[in-house]
Amino acid sequence: MTTRTRETMKLKPHWSSIFENGTGARLYPYLMVMPAILIAIGVVVYPVVSGISSAFFDVTLRTLNSGNMPFVGMRNFEKVFADPNFVRASINTLIWVVLNVVAQLGLGLALALLLHRIVPGIGFFRSGMLVPWVVPSVVAVLTWRWMYDPSVGVANEILVRLGVINDYHPWLGDTATALYAVTVESIWKGTPFVMLLLLAALQLVPKSILEAASMDGASGWRKLWYVIMPQIRVSFAIAAVLTFILTVNNFNAIWLMTEGGPLSSSEILFTLAYKYGFQRFDLGMASAVATMLFVGLVIATTVYLKLIQAKEAD
Amino acid sequence: MSTYPMTDEIGRARSSPQLKRRLMPKSVRMALLYVGLWCAFIWCVFPFYWMIATSLRPKEEMFARPPSLVPQSITLQNYVDLLVGAEFWRFALNSLILTASVTIISVLLAVTAGYAMARHRFRGSVALPLFMLYGQMFPPVLLLIPFYIQLRFLGWLDSLYGLIPVYLSYMLPLCVWLMRGFFAQVPHSLEDAARMDGCTRWQAFWRVILPMARPGIVAVATWVMIHTWNEFLYASTFILSDKNRTLPLGLSGLIGQYTTDWGMLMAGGVLTAAPILLIFFFLQKHLVAGVGGGAVKG
Numbered sequence: 001m002t003t004r005t006r007e008t009m010k011l012k013p014h015w016s017s018i019f020e021n022g023t024g025a026r027l028y029p030y031l032m033v034m035p036a037i038l039i040a041i042g043v044v045v046y047p048v049v050s051g052i053s054s055a056f057f058d059v060t061l062r063t064l065n066s067g068n069m070p071f072v073g074m075r076n077f078e079k080v081f082a083d084p085n086f087v088r089a090s091i092n093t094l095i096w097v098v099l100n101v102v103a104q105l106g107l108g109l110a111l112a113l114l115l116h117r118i119v120p121g122i123g124f125f126r127s128g129m130l131v132p133w134v135v136p137s138v139v140a141v142l143t144w145r146w147m148y149d150p151s152v153g154v155a156n157e158i159l160v161r162l163g164v165i166n167d168y169h170p171w172l173g174d175t176a177t178a179l180y181a182v183t184v185e186s187i188w189k190g191t192p193f194v195m196l197l198l199l200a201a202l203q204l205v206p207k208s209i210l211e212a213a214s215m216d217g218a219s220g221w222r223k224l225w226y227v228i229m230p231q232i233r234v235s236f237a238i239a240a241v242l243t244f245i246l247t248v249n250n251f252n253a254i255w256l257m258t259e260g261g262p263l264s265s266s267e268i269l270f271t272l273a274y275k276y277g278f279q280r281f282d283l284g285m286a287s288a289v290a291t292m293l294f295v296g297l298v299i300a301t302t303v304y305l306k307l308i309q310a311k312e313a314d
Numbered sequence: 315m316s317t318y319p320m321t322d323e324i325g326r327a328r329s330s331p332q333l334k335r336r337l338m339p340k341s342v343r344m345a346l347l348y349v350g351l352w353c354a355f356i357w358c359v360f361p362f363y364w365m366i367a368t369s370l371r372p373k374e375e376m377f378a379r380p381p382s383l384v385p386q387s388i389t390l391q392n393y394v395d396l397l398v399g400a401e402f403w404r405f406a407l408n409s410l411i412l413t414a415s416v417t418i419i420s421v422l423l424a425v426t427a428g429y430a431m432a433r434h435r436f437r438g439s440v441a442l443p444l445f446m447l448y449g450q451m452f453p454p455v456l457l458l459i460p461f462y463i464q465l466r467f468l469g470w471l472d473s474l475y476g477l478i479p480v481y482l483s484y485m486l487p488l489c490v491w492l493m494r495g496f497f498a499q500v501p502h503s504l505e506d507a508a509r510m511d512g513c514t515r516w517q518a519f520w521r522v523i524l525p526m527a528r529p530g531i532v533a534v535a536t537w538v539m540i541h542t543w544n545e546f547l548y549a550s551t552f553i554l555s556d557k558n559r560t561l562p563l564g565l566s567g568l569i570g571q572y573t574t575d576w577g578m579l580m581a582g583g584v585l586t587a588a589p590i591l592l593i594f595f596f597l598q599k600h601l602v603a604g605v606g607g608g609a610v611k612g
Contacts, residue, residue: 014514014516014517016514016515016517019516020514020515028430028515028516029434029435029439030436032426032430032434033430033431033436033438033442035423035426035427036423036424036426036490039423039482039486040445040449040487040490043479043482043486044449044483044486046460047456047457047460047464048452048456048457048460050460051457051460054459054460054463059459064463110354114347115351117347119344119347127595127598128355128358128359129354129355129358131358131362132361132362134587134594135587135590135591136543136544137544137546138544138566138586139562139583139586139587142566142580143361143362143365143580143583144361145569146365146368146576147364149576151377151379152377152379152380152381153381154364154381154383188358188361245451249453249454249455251454251455251546255547256546256566256569270455273455274455274551277458277462278462283462286458287456287459290456290459293455293456294453297451297453298451301451
């Protein structure tokens, strides 16, 4: 066997045989990783560093054109904190994130439990419930905007027929309802993904445990809380973190339905940073908000993952 | 699965499990299950149905009040209006070019990197994959500003090729991470066999492992395609002129300040969503496994 191998190698030397031993062999993995790493440094690491640093410089169209961007320390942050819209956007972000995460996890779990059973026609239901996840987000948002139309929107018509409201309501045009109307779309769009993650986890729960619980007479709710939840805890936490990140970064829904309006009533930090950057063209202020968002995301994610690991260790 | 917490019953049920079974006969539970399934199904699918229904309505029915749930007459006029103009084709072509380039570049780069991270031990072989995973958590709004400054500096604003590095920033890390997962699943023995037969390490990778990992590569490539096809934020910020718009951007441009042709817009939505839906339902198993695997391992 060995002799044959040597012969073939001698017969057909391939350019890649320089990676077989010596320096070539040591460099081989680095060479394979290199292109991706170089690009990643160029398009991820460098922009992140430069994005954070531009929060401390005066970057506007004027300074960009002159090429001279003075260092201003914390002044961008001071300007942001002094803006009443920032306070508004922070509160809205909190509402937006809490509502989205709670509703998506709750509904996602409910859907996963519904779809978990193998009953006739379950494939049909499972495919149908993935529709919101698969539809491109811009298309979904525009469809909802059309459904919310104040004069002929079908959402109004359905709610009137169900007796929830008496007359058509401009859901996206009213400062009291705009944020919540967008939240409904976002929940609709995000829940199937959570459902998918939890469904995969549910299918790994051993049947024997559930049967044992039923034999002991546990009711549905108790089974869910004391038997199923501990089993799918890790997936649940991962779904929560992912939903959190996706919600904070969900720009399309708010931008294409209300652009943060009316009167900043649906402004979140993401859209505020976007407006600072690309409507006021004060890129320094935009970077300041983006940096705060970034720090918040990193802290929240890390803390949460640590908590889960600690729980795991028990 | 009973739906109500019946506290009194729990106590009794504890002592005799059979009693609880009788409280909620199987047929009732099944009926409840199907009611739940249908409610959820309608909630999930209705907006999609409404988009299609709107796109098939004639213009005069569009603004009828109250709107009828089923179109009274069906017409393809909205699609004709949309496709007769050159604009839609142009947007579609732009999207296609962009999607193809981003997919090819990121898959080529991710294949070797993912493989090396899965199989070789080297300095950083533990830290790099984690970095890749964190790489996609960076908020796009933070990257948006430096990208804008850079593209402006390079004169690449308002161009399709300027968008390629931008898209790589959020596709490549995920791509490498997923690819690494797929390569880790290909058994080591195959590689060993190839090496025994005289393949060099590169040949073993190129000729044996790569074809084995093809389902994984297809799944990753499809993910990149779907995300690039749907991307809106970067495109809307960096593309300024009409002729360079991508499909999602073109669609959002159909919203007028005062009036919007919703029939045409929804027709455009159907046509934008169609390729994604087709790809998805053909490759459903692979894709779902991919996202599950990638996310759960994190």
